[in-house]
Amino acid sequence: MRRxxxxxxxxxxxxxxAVGVAIGALxxxxxxAPPLDVLRSIVRSVQSPSLMSDALLQATPILLLALGxxxxxxxGFWNIGGExxxxxxxxxxxTVGLNVELPSIGLLVAMAMAAxxxxxxxxxxxxxLRVRRDVNEVVVTLMLNLAMIQVVAYAVRAPLSDPASRLxxxxxxxxxxxxxxxxxxxxxxxxxxxxxxxxxLACAYVMHRTAFGQxxxxxxxxxxxxxxxxxxxxxxxxxxxxxxxxxxxLAGMLHVAGATQQLYVxxxxxxxFGYIAIMTALLGAMKPLGVILSTGFYAVLxxxxxxxxxxxxxxxxxxxxxxxxxxxxxxxxxxxxRSREEVSR
Amino acid sequence: xxxxxxxxxxxGALYFTVASALVLALTATGELIQERAGxxxxxxxxxxxxxxxxxxxxxxxxxSPMLGYAGAAAAAGAIGIMFAAxxxxxxxxxxxxxxxxxxxxxxxxxxxxxxxxxxTPEPPTLPKQPELAIPLLSxxxxxxxxxxxxxxxxxxxxxxxxxxxxxxxxxxxxxxxRSLGEAxxxxxxxxxxxxxxxxxxxxxxxxxxxxxxxxxxxxxxGFYAPGVSAGRGWIAIAIVILGGWRPWxxxxxxxxxxxxxxxxxxxxxxxxxxxxxxxxxxxxxxxxLVTLVLRRKSVQPxxxxxxxxxxxxxx
Numbered sequence: 001m002r003r004x005x006x007x008x009x010x011x012x013x014x015x016x017x018a019v020g021v022a023i024g025a026l027x028x029x030x031x032x033a034p035p036l037d038v039l040r041s042i043v044r045s046v047q048s049p050s051l052m053s054d055a056l057l058q059a060t061p062i063l064l065l066a067l068g069x070x071x072x073x074x075x076g077f078w079n080i081g082g083e084x085x086x087x088x089x090x091x092x093x094x095t096v097g098l099n100v101e102l103p104s105i106g107l108l109v110a111m112a113m114a115a116x117x118x119x120x121x122x123x124x125x126x127x128x129l130r131v132r133r134d135v136n137e138v139v140v141t142l143m144l145n146l147a148m149i150q151v152v153a154y155a156v157r158a159p160l161s162d163p164a165s166r167l168x169x170x171x172x173x174x175x176x177x178x179x180x181x182x183x184x185x186x187x188x189x190x191x192x193x194x195x196x197x198x199x200x201l202a203c204a205y206v207m208h209r210t211a212f213g214q215x216x217x218x219x220x221x222x223x224x225x226x227x228x229x230x231x232x233x234x235x236x237x238x239x240x241x242x243x244x245x246x247x248x249x250l251a252g253m254l255h256v257a258g259a260t261q262q263l264y265v266x267x268x269x270x271x272x273f274g275y276i277a278i279m280t281a282l283l284g285a286m287k288p289l290g291v292i293l294s295t296g297f298y299a300v301l302x303x304x305x306x307x308x309x310x311x312x313x314x315x316x317x318x319x320x321x322x323x324x325x326x327x328x329x330x331x332x333x334x335x336x337x338r339s340r341e342e343v344s345r
Numbered sequence: 346x347x348x349x350x351x352x353x354x355x356x357g358a359l360y361f362t363v364a365s366a367l368v369l370a371l372t373a374t375g376e377l378i379q380e381r382a383g384x385x386x387x388x389x390x391x392x393x394x395x396x397x398x399x400x401x402x403x404x405x406x407x408x409s410p411m412l413g414y415a416g417a418a419a420a421a422g423a424i425g426i427m428f429a430a431x432x433x434x435x436x437x438x439x440x441x442x443x444x445x446x447x448x449x450x451x452x453x454x455x456x457x458x459x460x461x462x463x464x465t466p467e468p469p470t471l472p473k474q475p476e477l478a479i480p481l482l483s484x485x486x487x488x489x490x491x492x493x494x495x496x497x498x499x500x501x502x503x504x505x506x507x508x509x510x511x512x513x514x515x516x517x518x519x520x521x522x523r524s525l526g527e528a529x530x531x532x533x534x535x536x537x538x539x540x541x542x543x544x545x546x547x548x549x550x551x552x553x554x555x556x557x558x559x560x561x562x563x564x565x566x567g568f569y570a571p572g573v574s575a576g577r578g579w580i581a582i583a584i585v586i587l588g589g590w591r592p593w594x595x596x597x598x599x600x601x602x603x604x605x606x607x608x609x610x611x612x613x614x615x616x617x618x619x620x621x622x623x624x625x626x627x628x629x630x631x632x633x634l635v636t637l638v639l640r641r642k643s644v645q646p647x648x649x650x651x652x653x654x655x656x657x658x659x660x
Contacts (some may be wrong), residue, residue, distance in 0.1 A: 078440045135637045138387055138440065138584050146576045147627040154623035271454075275448055281443065315459055319384050320452035326443050331442070332435050339436065339655070 010284060012330065019329040028034065028323060033312040041311055045304035051301065053186040056193050057259045059299035061086060061251035061268075062200070063196045065277035066295055067203050068123075068244030070286040076220035076242045077328035079126055080139030082274025085211040085248025086255070087123045091155050093253035094263045096158060096171055097177035104176040111177060112253050119249020120167070120242045122148075131234035145274065153265050160263060168262040179258035191260030197292065199247065204288035216240060237340075250272070251265030272322055279323045283330070352487060353438040358607055359491035364499070366563045366596075366603025371409030371502045373588070373595045374509045380585055381513060382546035383526040385645035385651040387443025388428055389554055390578030391450020396555025398454045401517060401562040401569035413471075414472060414498065414556060414562045421555020422548050424450065428549035429580050436653035447578070458571060471567040493587040497644055500565035505553060510592035522546050526647030529654045539654045554581070576630065583633045589644040600637070 028035045045051045065082040072079040096218055100110060122144060126133040129135040153168065160170040178191040207213035218226040220234045227233050251273065267272065280298050284290030301319050308314040372393055379386045386392070399420030404413025428446055431437045462469055474496035483493040513519040521542060524532045530538045561577070562569045580602055587601075588594030609625045 064635055072442075078444070080444060130640060133638055135640075136582075136586060138444070139579060139586070139637065140634060142576065142579045143583075145629040146579075147630045150627040151624075154621045157623070158621065181633060258433070270452060278444060282445075283388040315456040317456040318450040318457075320448060322450045323457070324452070327445060328431060328437070328442065331437050332431060335435055335437050 003164025011171045012334070015274075015333060016283065016326065016330050018144055020326045021326050025324060027325075028312075028314075029265060031312070031318075032314060033308075033314060036153075038242045038308060038312060038314070041302075041307055042301070042304045045307055046300060049185045049223045051307075053184075053189045054183065054188050054301035055296075055303035058094065058273075058302060059295050060190075060192045060196045060205065060258070060275045061278060062277050062293045062299065063200060063292065064247045064254070065244075065253035065274055066281040066284065066291045067200055067288060068247035069277050069281040069285070070288065071203070071207075071240040071289055072244050073281060074220050074286050075173070075236055076218045076223065077127070077130065077237045077240055079141050079241055079244055080138060080274070080278060081123060081126060081144045082143035082244070082248050082277050083268055084122050085119040085271050086117040086252040086273055087148045087152050089246075089252030090256045090263055090267060091120040091152060091160075091252075092249065093256050094155075094173070097257065098171055102176075106256065107177050108179065111257060115249040115253035116246040117249070119245040119247070119252070121245070122244025122247065123241045124238065127238040131237055145272075149265065150262065157266055162262070167279065168265055172262045173257060177257055178261060179254065185249070188259075190254070192254030192258045195254065196251075197307045199250075200292050205220075207288060212236070212239070214277065215253055216274045276320075280325060282327050283323070354611075356487050356490045358611055359500055359553070361607040361644060362600065362611065363491045363495070363604040364565055364603070366600045366604040367425035367502045367564070368557050369577060369581055369584055369602050370506055370596050370599035371560060372554045372557030372577060373584040373599055374506050374592070375550040375552070375557060376581055376585045377550070377588075377590065377592065377595055378509060378513070378522065379547050379551065380590060381526045381647055381649055382522045382550075383501055383544050383548050383647055383649045383654070384429075384438045384484045385443065385528060386425075386428060386547060386550065387440055387582065388424070388446025388450065389443075389582055390550045390574065390576065391447040392421045392424050392554045392576035393426075393452050393558040393581070394454050394574050395424050396558030397562045397574060398458060398558075398569050399555065400559025401412065401471070402457075404471055404559075410471070410474060410498070410563050414559050417555045417559030417563075418552040418595055419461060421558070422552035424555075425551025426547040428534055428551065429544040432606055432653070433543045436655070439651045439653075455571060458569070468570065469562060473567055494600055495566055498560055502556070502560055502564075503529075505556065506592070506596065509553065513592065523647075526649055529649055533656055539656075543654070554578070555583070580629065583637060586642055586646075589634055590646060598636075601639075602629055602632065605632045 025035045026040055065086060068085070069079070069082060093111040096109065096114045097109045100107060102110060121127065125144065126137040126140040129140055130137045133208055155171045156168045162169050162171040179192055181187045182189045182191045183192065184195050197231035208214065215231045215236050218229075218231055219233050223233050255267065260267060278293040278300060281291055284292070304315070304321055309316060359446070373391065376386060376389050396417040399576055400413045400417030403416025404410050424446065428442065433437045454659055476494050476496050477500065481491040483489045485493070514524060521532060523536055525539055525546070533539050558574065562573065566573065584598040584602060587598040588596070606629050611629045613619070613622050613625055653654050
């Protein structure tokens with residue numbers, strides 16, 4: 001199974017924009033919404049600090065999950081367990097935050113470590129099953145996602161539940177367990193946003209400037225050749241997967257400690273941060289800088305979606321549809337251009 | 346507990362097991378046909394949901410279960426055509442395309458659901474499908490109720506599963522399909538259109554998987570709700586793996602998961618609350634994980650599964 005990517009960076013970006021505009025206009029035409037008015041409405045949303053801070057709050061966990069997804073997909077390891085790692089991290093962070101007495105900084109660090117540990121442990125499972133028992137990682141990670149949602153439902157109903165609330169919400173974190181504000185746009189935006197971008201830059205360095213990044217790509221392109229030339233394929237896959245889990249767990253911790261202060265079913269809103277991250281990772285060509293852009297793009301559209309629904313009656317799911325159709329179009333052109341290259345060679 | 350009480354419990358348990366197993370087996374059969382032809386359709390969950398909703402909607406609007414099943418097969422078949430166009434025609438990566446198709450299916454059905462029933466105060470329902478008791482056989486204690494007193498669609502599902510098995514192993518077309526997954530160049534050099542028949546296998550397999558979704562919503566539940574599939578499409582993919590890519594294995598694995606689903610509901614219904622009910626809901630997913638780990642490694646997938654075929658591909 002070959003990896004997809006290629007197409008030069010700029011060509012891909014241009015193509016993406018062209019395809020996106022064409023498909024967006026088509027979808028809007030189908031829904032009787034004048035494209036220019038919709039565009040104006042989106043631009044108005046971008047100028048609204050409150051909507052843009054919403055966008056940043058959503059983009060933070062999505063970016064971390066998309067980076068992890070990119071690491072795994074680069075290595076041809078189709079790990080789609082982002083939802084599980086996110087929720088695992090959120091549960092771990094809440095458990096520590098609600099039960100441990102520590103000064104604020106220490107508490108936050110403990111929460112992050114617990115979240116990273118749980119996320120990493122969960123994501124170790126599909127990797128070890130794949131390298132030891134040749135078990136399909138897509139099915140395994142999907143089952144983890146489905147199972148973890150039930151664990152969240154249990155956690156907020158019983159051990160972490162708020163006795164004062166009859167709804168399925170956990171208790172709120174104490175102020176000491178809340179992330180400080182990033183002083184960006186609005187006080188709601190937390191420092192996790194900076195952390196996510198810093199991790200993205202670190203990922204970019206690892207992917208493009210280190211031997212590990214090189215071996216990721218080699219394993220993804222041709223695992224047999226990688227093994228033959230001395231790359232430890234199993235170790236690369238396990239490392240990429242565990243990194244994904246750590247990022248995902250951290251995403252869950254940052255989201256509860258920074259944005260919501262509590263845990264509930266649907267903390268990762270439909271269609272789920274983990275699944276959105278797959279889309280933005282692919283749209284960003286699985287390169288950290290590209291992923292920053294694509295995640296930002298998604299978050300802006302998503303933040304504007306309420307307005308679009310009210311003003312033009314555009315249903316919420318349209319953005320997901322739009323993203324997937326754009327992605328499939330880019331992948332299609334990508335694949336065709338590559339096969340033409342191969343033929344002409 | 347007296348004898349008749351136990352019999353009632355066993356009867357109910359077996360009836361429920363067969364109900365869930367039929368849905369899973371039908372859906373898995375749809376995937377099996379595609380995988381034996383060399384196409385890994387990970388979009389099965391999206392196909393299943395399209396069939397579940399498309400079938401329910403058609404049956405509800407036209408007040409006809411029969412039309413509902415036709416609608417399900419059409420909706421799922423249409424998704425199959427799109428999927429095949431991308432992965433067979435344009436040779437896109439099957440894993441990525443499949444994952445995206447699940448999200449696409451969920452998004453499209455979500456929007457359609459909102460448009461169709463979003464403002465309805467009462468969730469729409471279909472009448473319960475009449476059962477057809479087979480004389481004499483349906484009188485057998487425990488087994489009779491579970492196997493010989495079911496609705497027409499459930500018998501038809503069994504018929505489709507048997508028919509697909511017959512097609513795969515007893516017909517020339519079946520032999521060709523199986524060769525597409527193992528040695529497509531052999532089929533190619535014998536003058537068959539590899540990608541043409543792979544396309545066909547994807548469309549037929551998707552339509553069958555969509556019927557699995559409709560069997561759940563029209564034939565068993567009588568309603569559709571977002572999230573109703575509860576991952577059945579994914580479990581069906583696991584069933585194909587566990588069944589060793591063979592029809593009988595698929596059926597056996599489906600019965601295992603039917604029993605796991607049944608157990609989860611029975612334990613809940615019995616009011617046994619030592620185990621939190623959320624963990625019971627997750628039980629079938631854990632069974633998938635454990636059985637995948639314990640599966641015999643000697644059983645291999647079709648050799649060319651998920652490998653695109655071009656006549657000019659150098660090998």
